[in-house]
Amino acid sequence: MEEVKVFKHLRQESYYNDLYDKFTVEECRRFEKYELSEEKKGLKKKDKKDKIKKELIVKVISPTALYFIKGERYIEKAERIKEWIEKDRALDERVENTIVPKNILCPSCRSEMILWMKDLQNDYRDRIEKVLFFFNCPNCNKKRLIFENGKDWECPLTLCKKCGSVMDSKNKKKGRKITTIYTCPNCDYEEEDILDLDEKPKPEEIDLNFEKDRKRFCLSDEEGRKYISHKEKLKHISEMIGEFGKKAEIEKKVSKIKKLNIAQLKKILTKPLEKEDYINLEFSKPEIGREIVINFTIQDNKEDRGEYDSRIELQRIIKKKLEGTNWKLMSEGVYYRLGILSGRLRAYDNEEDLLKLIENN
DSSP, rough: OOOOOEEOOOOOHHHHHHHHHHHHHHHHHHHHHHHHHHHHHHHHHHHHHHHHHHHIIIIIHHHHHHHHHHHHHHHHHHHHHHHHHHHHHHHHHHHHOOOOOOOBBOOTTTOOOEEEEEEEETTTTEEEEEEEEEEEEEEEEEEEEEEETTTTTTOOOOTTTTTBBBBBEEEEETTTEEEEEEEEEEOOEEEEEEEEETTOOOOOOTOOOOOOHHHHHOOOOHHHHHHHHHHHHHHHHHHHHHHHHHHHHHHHHHSSOOOHHHHHHHHHHHHHHHHHHEEEEOOOOOOSSSSSEEEEEEEEEOOOOOHHHHHHHHHHHHHHHTTSSSEEEEEEEEEETTEEEEEEEEHHHHHHHHHHHHHHO
């Protein structure tokens, strides 16, 4: 029994390495081509400032950008090649492990057919890649192609480019040339496809500059390690700058906070509270520790205001008036008994506490 032919997807690792480097070279070439076109545009400008700007781009910005492109391609290389290898290995395993259809009979002589090849192919009917089994009849040499789901392979339908109908086809053979003529049954559209069996495939164009550019654009392991080290240093510097900027912003906000003493606190609250019929604001003796906490009481002078509305309105006024100051109403809010409301206020007076106040807001 002849060995079944199987198209192997998995290649030598050098194949994937060369393929990745090819993509790297193409990307870097595109970048250089674009930069060269921009440079030519800049040469037309005679303004001194534009000339300086162009020199900065050509000598600093473009080479730096290209260096980062090469470096990022190096960082991604190992992982991307690993993905390609794993994908192709999985395809081979799928082809190998898919169960071969049984009892496939020749459509002409009804003899049992023999499997001679298998591969992955797209089924145009549902556009899903499936394992395709190639069978051969040992008696009449007829061929039969069957997908893993048991369905026969069918030649993809050719649609009319004019009206979209399925086209009829017929073949003519002259010497080593096979001409397929497609005609539309609904309109007068016709086209032909010629297959010359003697026609030699065009040789792949050799990229004479590839190896030279590969050395320029594809970093060696030593160069790659240097890039990673530089990138880590830049990241650290960027984080430091970010922290300094954040700290400077917070310090700026801290400098804008109004630092009120207790007398100023009472003054800033009394007038707006009295305007809303809250009277006789009194403060207790402050509790002085790491923070300064002071209890307050006030009387609701509005007879038709209920307990809930009284508490909510008082909290709203106090919070609004203390915005942008170093005083805050404590989280437990306000208590109410027989028209008397009470609560606690906290002062933030050192830099560390003021920073926390800013961060929490």
